Amino acid sequence: MDVSDWTAREEMCPHRLVLEHVTSRWGVLVLIALEERSHRFSELRRRIGSVSEKMLAQTLQILERDGLVHRDAKPVIPPRVDYSLTELGREAAAQVRALATWTERRMDDVLKARLEYDEARS
Amino acid sequence: MDVSDWTAREEMCPHRLVLEHVTSRWGVLVLIALEERSHRFSELRRRIGSVSEKMLAQTLQILERDGLVHRDAKPVIPPRVDYSLTELGREAAAQVRALATWTERRMDDVLKARLEYDEARS
DNA sequence: CGGTATCCAAAAGGATACTG
């Protein structure tokens, strides 16, 4: 893989965009939550906590369009919509979770590095 | 890992921030470029192509502070600064590259999903 | 309940000029 492949063209290349979707602020949290089990819209909101309706809806639409999330709207009143991962989404979630787990595991080293960095400059 | 752990506190929790650093627009590209070999500042600029001086400098500082990137400023004229990955940075780069490789490998399925999604709505 | 539409504030990011 060549880095310039990711930025050479005017419009960002397609797989660079998918990477941005799955690693976006809310994309990461949605994928990890849905990897565990399917959620309704309002369940996801409560689960993630700080996300606004607008951003959650937007994130879910982007991930659904990319084929990572399946949206199941049941024709009942009141409306009920369940979100789950597709096979593609489960693969993405596994990758993202691996990265998230790594940051958790290595956090102490990062904090130590920051202390050294800040001290060297004060 | 619980998703709400990532968003519960006022300030984002620390490992969530590290995740944002390594998956940021330019962080991804810097890590992948440096995984291959060390680069000078201007080499990175040319390699990544579309990044501004400001953003490259900022990204490198953030990654250096997190202990992922090593900065080696040689006291010569004209100045020469080499950037490389630390051991921690190599681990991060491997994770990020795995994710990037996955998006590349699965791009066809994503594009197909998008076509279906867009057609179903037109 | 599960959204959309609108407006506004905040943050990210680029262009340019300048410096050791």
Add this chain to the structure above:
DNA sequence: CAGTATCCTTTTGGATACCG
């Protein structure tokens, strides 16, 4: 060469109100 400082534009994201 390797940045920093400043200004300005673009993008992101939250709050609110409304709808089927």
